[in-house]
Amino acid sequence: MTRASVVGAGMTKFGVHDTPMQELFGEAAFAAFDDAGVGPDEVEALYFGNAMGGQTENVTHLGPQVATHVGLAGKPVQRYEDACATSANAFKNAVEAVESGRHDVVLAGGVERCTPETGLDTDAMTRIFASASHRQYEQPTGLTFPAVFALLTKRHMHEHGTTEEQLAHVAVKNHGHGSLNPKAHFGKETTVEEALDGPVVADPFRLMDCCPFSDGASAVVVVSDDLADSFDAPVDVTGVGHATDVVPLADKDTPHVTQAARDAATTAYDQAAVTADEVDFAEVHDCFTGAEVLASEALGLVEDGQGGIAAAEGRTRRDGEMPINASGGLKAKGHPIGATGTAQIVELTKQLRGTAGDHQLSGVECGVAHNLGGDAATTVVSVMEGRA
Amino acid sequence: MSAQDDIELPETLSYHDWAAAVREGQLLGQSCNDCDHVGGVPSGACQECGGRDLTTVELPTTGTVYTETTINVPPEGFQERGYQVVVVDLGDARVMARIVGEHVDIGDDVSLSGFIDTDDDHPAPTFEPDD
Numbered sequence: 001m002t003r004a005s006v007v008g009a010g011m012t013k014f015g016v017h018d019t020p021m022q023e024l025f026g027e028a029a030f031a032a033f034d035d036a037g038v039g040p041d042e043v044e045a046l047y048f049g050n051a052m053g054g055q056t057e058n059v060t061h062l063g064p065q066v067a068t069h070v071g072l073a074g075k076p077v078q079r080y081e082d083a084c085a086t087s088a089n090a091f092k093n094a095v096e097a098v099e100s101g102r103h104d105v106v107l108a109g110g111v112e113r114c115t116p117e118t119g120l121d122t123d124a125m126t127r128i129f130a131s132a133s134h135r136q137y138e139q140p141t142g143l144t145f146p147a148v149f150a151l152l153t154k155r156h157m158h159e160h161g162t163t164e165e166q167l168a169h170v171a172v173k174n175h176g177h178g179s180l181n182p183k184a185h186f187g188k189e190t191t192v193e194e195a196l197d198g199p200v201v202a203d204p205f206r207l208m209d210c211c212p213f214s215d216g217a218s219a220v221v222v223v224s225d226d227l228a229d230s231f232d233a234p235v236d237v238t239g240v241g242h243a244t245d246v247v248p249l250a251d252k253d254t255p256h257v258t259q260a261a262r263d264a265a266t267t268a269y270d271q272a273a274v275t276a277d278e279v280d281f282a283e284v285h286d287c288f289t290g291a292e293v294l295a296s297e298a299l300g301l302v303e304d305g306q307g308g309i310a311a312a313e314g315r316t317r318r319d320g321e322m323p324i325n326a327s328g329g330l331k332a333k334g335h336p337i338g339a340t341g342t343a344q345i346v347e348l349t350k351q352l353r354g355t356a357g358d359h360q361l362s363g364v365e366c367g368v369a370h371n372l373g374g375d376a377a378t379t380v381v382s383v384m385e386g387r388a
Numbered sequence: 389m390s391a392q393d394d395i396e397l398p399e400t401l402s403y404h405d406w407a408a409a410v411r412e413g414q415l416l417g418q419s420c421n422d423c424d425h426v427g428g429v430p431s432g433a434c435q436e437c438g439g440r441d442l443t444t445v446e447l448p449t450t451g452t453v454y455t456e457t458t459i460n461v462p463p464e465g466f467q468e469r470g471y472q473v474v475v476v477d478l479g480d481a482r483v484m485a486r487i488v489g490e491h492v493d494i495g496d497d498v499s500l501s502g503f504i505d506t507d508d509d510h511p512a513p514t515f516e517p518d519d
């Protein structure tokens with residue numbers, strides 16, 4: 001069932017930007033406004049995501065600042081902070097707002113700056129990222145975010161025989177995809193040999209298993225089902241599932257199954273009345289190569305234990321049976337934390353309209369976005385379909 | 389050698405109780421009186437059933453490595469590189485810890501060996517491999 005429709009979508013190139021956050025967000029928001037053919041007068045509220053501005057740039061009350069920049073001053077703005085799932089959470093709330101009739105037209109999006117342009121070096125940014133792990137029971141061990149997903153992936157490797165070479169195939173695939181996407185942080189292909197030759201960050205992850213620090217913004221105009229037909233190119237949001245899991249990681253029942261993703265996917269598929277078999281493509285949260293393996297299984301797109309094999313066999317490549325991360329994913333497109341969730345929605349919108357350009361997939365009608373936060377303790381799964 | 393005889397376990401387990409116990413070579417968790425679930429660290433409610441009738445329990449100080457990674461790019465505040473972080477399966481519960489000594493693999497037997505205090509006076513338990 002249609003819960004809401006996306007009628008406008010915009011994003012900056014992800015990469016390194018020496019640009020204040022309101023200007024970055026403005027670029028994405030104005031692109032979404034223009035795509036939808038709306039101005040700020042018609043937009044009733046902003047659902048805005050930014051995860052780390054307080055830590056990275058000493059900016060905490062960013063909602064009205066970005067609203068002012070895009071001409072929405074005076075409108076209600078709510079700011080979401082949910083680690084890497086920040087703007088998917090904003091999007092979920094935007095969908096609920098138009099579905100419930102509270103608003104008819106809203107803007108959802110996010111912005112983040114994570115590169116050394118913030119003035120922070122790798123050690124400092126690594127510590128800020130680690131703030132999404134448990135302060136008392138995880139951070140004191142010296143845990144980092146690559147290490148969080150390394151712990152999940154190592155257990156998956158132990159149970160299912162997933163190999164470092166299979167992980168490298170995820171990186172190679174997503175870099176290949178990213179080379180077709182002009183918005184991607186990395187435009188260069190890589191090889192399995194190159195990936196396996198990189199320095200170890202947190203084993204089994206080498207440099208090429210990890211997404212980059214990126215700056216960027218994304219935004220979508222979300223409208224009610226009733227209004228959607230008055231826009232040129234609506235794409236329907238038919239399901240949004242949102243679930244959480246126990247924190248800290250050690251207390252999760254079976255950490256590597258990423259139960260929150262399974263629960264969120266079940267909810268989203270039920271709402272959309274689709275099964276995983278009916279999904280044509282997916283954008284998943286590949287902050288690390290192992291995370292894509294876990295996500296592809298949790299969403300039911302690949303059989304449990306087969307995520308690494310599927311990547312190595314090309315089944316999840318853009319020309320495979322289940323294209324995953326045709327945008328390049330976080331791995332190659334980049335991961336400006338608070339912008340990542342709605343950037344996935346931008347990608348689904350463009351693919352389903354058939355306007356994704358060089359990285360367009362053929363004949364896609366149903367797409368899924370999977371955006372997680374922290375150690376996968378928050379996951380939002382969204383299903384989008386072309387409007388009939 | 390067990391500290392259990394000497395230390396009275398707190399009725400309601402707080403972080404400060406847990407941290408003090410780690411400094412004394414003891415791992416404290418909570419057992420739910422409604423569903424028997426055991427949590428590896430203090431919580432206000434049972435993670436399985438939401439019940440608040442929890443009994444503080446002393447967790448075993450030996451276990452097996454459930455998963456592990458070696459971190460070469462540390463966060464600010466941690467000077468060394470190449471340290472190993474593990475999740476240890478203690479039977480009823482699991483705990484995250486640092487390995488001191490030889491590298492361990494999943495399934496290896498390990499024992500509580502002490503704690504590190506690198507992070508602003510927040511202790512983290514350390515384990516070492518059994519011979």
Ligand SMILES: [Zn+2]
Pocket residue numbers: 420421422423424425434435436437438439
């Ligand atoms: Zn219980």
